[in-house]
Amino acid sequence: MNISLHRLKEYLSFDQSPEEIAALLTASGLEVEGISTFESIPGSLEGVVIGEVLTCAPHPNADKLRVTTVSIGEEVVPIVCGAPNVAAGQKVAVATVGATLYTSSGESFQIKKAKIRGEVSEGMICAEDELGLGDNHDGILVLETDLANGTPASEYFGIFRTDVLEIGLTPNRADAASHMGVARDLSALLRKPLRLPSVEHFAVDNEALPIEVEVEDANDCPRYAGLTLTGLKVGPSPEWLQNYLKAIDLEPINNVVDVTNFILHDLGQPLHAFDASKIKGGKIIVKRLPKGTSFTTLDEKERKLSGAELMICDEGQGLCIAGIFGGLGSGISEQTTEVFLESACFSPDIIRKGSQYHGLKTDASFRFERGTDPNMPVYALKRAAMLIKELAGGNISSSIVDVYPNPIQDVRIWVKYRNVTRLIGKEISKDEIHDILRSLEIGIEGETGEGFFAIVKPYRVDVTREADIIEEVLRIYGFDAIPLSDTYQADFLANHPEKDGNRIQYRISEILSARGFYEIITNSLTKPSYAEQSPHLDGKDSVIVLNKLSEDLGVLRQSLVHTGLEVLAYNINRRQKDLACFEFGTVYRNSVKGYAERKHLSLFLTGNATSESWLAPVSPVQFSQLYAVVEALLLKLHVGTPTVEMAEEGDFEYGLKLLLGKAPVARIGLLSDTVTRMAEIKQDVFYAELDWTALLEATEGVRKFAEISKFPEVRRDLSLVIDKSVSFATLKELAEKAGGPLLRRVGVFDVYTGDKIDASKKAYALSFFLQDFEKTLTDKVIDKTMTRLMQVFEKEADAYIRK
Known part of the structure; x- marks a missing residue:
């Protein structure tokens, strides 16, 4: 960005040199990368003066030349001239000895004392093209002027000359992308008033052309x-x-x-x-x-x-x-x-x-x-x-x-004096802080002993926080005015969020790694056929890539399952069949409401739970193992107890869906053959996909801790015969409502279905753990609680209590 110093002086008065102005602006954050000079006529006609031809006579040794004497002020010089129109009494432009002329064709030459055909010539009477004023070379330029002889020709021709600053404007300083913007900073740095052009004489002449x-x-x-x-x-x-x-x-x-x-x-x-x-x-x-x-x-x-x-x-x-x-x-x-x-x-x-x-x-x-x-x-x-x-x-x-239906308001920022001193590293007086800010057109309101409100106009798009206000004070006060101490330290002003998504993700990754899971990272671009052929996805919801590299990378994934299965297939084909993997990744969807993206967490379990050993037989992974991992993650995230429902068929042979309120946050199950066959996998794969975006929103930012109870925990067991349609989650929910604050947790340690009970029934063996943080539980209290539990099971779940 180029800034004319001549124009800056229209906004405020200053006597500093271009180099001094450049140093001031650079120190305040407007880095001046170079200084150049613009001249409306190259050379600004330096060394060219107004002269008057006193005498003009033919050259004794050349027919087309004239010998003249020209007054250039205090001196009269002889000049040999070849122009046909030169004559005594003319006012002319004279280039004196030593002057450099820049012609309109771009050439330059220096005037020297010379002898031309035996006659001394100490200068040159100039034509228009020789001065760089035009292309005419038919004769010398005859001037109509009353200016005294010897007056610099630049005064007659009104030469414009200015130094130009080249400023490397940083993206945040939109306010300084003009002469007035730079003048504002210079006004604050020099503590000189800013002069704005007036528009008070603006007037509408008529209403002939309304738009x-x-x-x-x-x-x-x-x-x-x-x-x-x-x-x-x-x-x-x-x-x-x-x-x-x-x-x-x-x-x-x-x-x-x-x-x-x-x-x-x-x-x-x-x-x-x-x-x-x-x-x-x-x-x-x-x-x-x-x-x-x-x-x-x-x-x-x-x-x-x-x-x-x-x-x-x-x-x-x-x-x-x-x-x-x-x-x-x-x-x-x-x-x-x-x-x-x-x-x-x-x-x-x-x-x-x-x-x-x-x-x-x-x-x-x-x-x-x-x-x-x-x-x-x-x-x-x-x-x-x-x-x-x-x-x-x-x-x-x-x-x-x-x-202008919604006028943009000034920004109001609370600033603490303590933070100004802490960040700058030096205590600046309150009056000085106020003076600097007011010189930058930042208002001061509501001052107390602790701080004040800074009122920032909308044109300062980069000043939105307390730290920005302090930076404004520092750059005008001067970085060089802050003494260096023997020790160095950094400080900052920031509001730390109660929930740090990156830190939470890192901790969950550590938990999964500790449980034997390997993290994978897959491409967000995937095959359109996955969504078109999957029973749980719709190809119409795919986000299509316009500049696709290939058809296999033609859309953004709607789920993490298919790209994860590609990783599993790659490893299984290389005889690595026992796999536990997880991935944090973004999924994308195009719907009636527009494009949407959310972060998900996927978990894969396939093969055997343990490697071969003479100590114990090999057993394949089970649904319960993956569910236990998901349950542990939700517990660590402190999102509350989810509601459990059966997952819809399609991508799962069987599975569960977890909800927080009415919002689904996780799906866990055994992937159907339809899905695994797309990746050419022939072994069972248990899969869980968690809505990480929703879980982060639900997690508690502040952890709550309680003292460990000094009183013992009591366990009681019940055996229930219930309808097969009744889930453990239903029984657990009923128990938590009936057990009250004494019931700490509920577990199931045996499930039976067989010929000893009705085919439509199943038997659950449940464990109940009771504890009071204030006193030891008595048999009377325990029995009363268990009786209440049995009654609610019989009434709400139509259970038969086996005693």
């Missing part, structure tokens, strides 16, 4: 303002404006477009000028156009819209890609006489996406992507309208339309 504005989405376009101008004459900009643009490496176009570029780089507010005669229906609509719509931009390239970018439209078509690039059909031309001037605030996200999609990086998108000042559009609009009227004539022919 209605409609904004369909106030989130994407929080503010949109505009007005019209009529009777304009589009043409070249005046020299001062052209010099301003050239100094910051911009090419002048015409007086209307140049004003919009001037305001953008001066205030940081992008503007766009439309040819108002091309706006159909007298209405501007900020909206989206359908995907695939063709739109030709100002660079004459036809582009296909994504359907996501914001467009500025009339009642018939798109006129401009909002905040990025204008359309060819509505651009300003030499025939334009009516202009609609736009000044808006757009969402950084929507501009960034549109800019990346179309590969367009403009000065406007650069600023909108980082965040512009929502309070600037109307002020910038007034300044631009006044300038256009001054440079192109015409009238302001409508009142300002300002669509």
